[in-house]
Amino acid sequence: MCVLRYVLLQVPGFLLVLALLWIAWSNEWISAFTFFLVILILIFKDVLLYPFYKSALQPGPTDMASKLHGAEALVRLPLDPVGQIYIRGEIWKARSVGDVPIPSGTRVVVTDHNGLTLQVRPVRDEPDQY
Numbered sequence: 001m002c003v004l005r006y007v008l009l010q011v012p013g014f015l016l017v018l019a020l021l022w023i024a025w026s027n028e029w030i031s032a033f034t035f036f037l038v039i040l041i042l043i044f045k046d047v048l049l050y051p052f053y054k055s056a057l058q059p060g061p062t063d064m065a066s067k068l069h070g071a072e073a074l075v076r077l078p079l080d081p082v083g084q085i086y087i088r089g090e091i092w093k094a095r096s097v098g099d100v101p102i103p104s105g106t107r108v109v110v111t112d113h114n115g116l117t118l119q120v121r122p123v124r125d126e127p128d129q130y
Helices: 004-028 031-058
Strands: 072-077 080-085 090-096 107-114 117-122
Touching: 004 031, 072 090, 072 117, 080 117, 090 107
Parallel strands: 090 117
Antiparallel strands: 072 080, 072 107, 080 090, 107 117
16 A cells, blocks of 8 residues: 555656656657666666655554553643643643543543543553562
């Protein structure tokens, strides 16, 4: 899927260069060797740059709330069960997981969202004991 998207993004530029090369070749401004050399260089360039574009072409979260999953925040207004948190320089409406009250100043982590309301749970500082 990413390869197809990448190829489709390259087609307009390739066709433009091809048209300009055709005009230059038909007016004898460039040789046939130069014409084909430039085409080969363009194809080689696309093959070489694809790994760098691949991650940008993959679909990802489309909304800001999805991008906050797993991020830590600070409770601004107590969650009982709904309140406000401060996360990445913004204030968001939040609901505690399981509707458990969480006091102001508690560090929480975003686990999910429902619309623009983030679902959070308190951050546990101590490691799990086995």
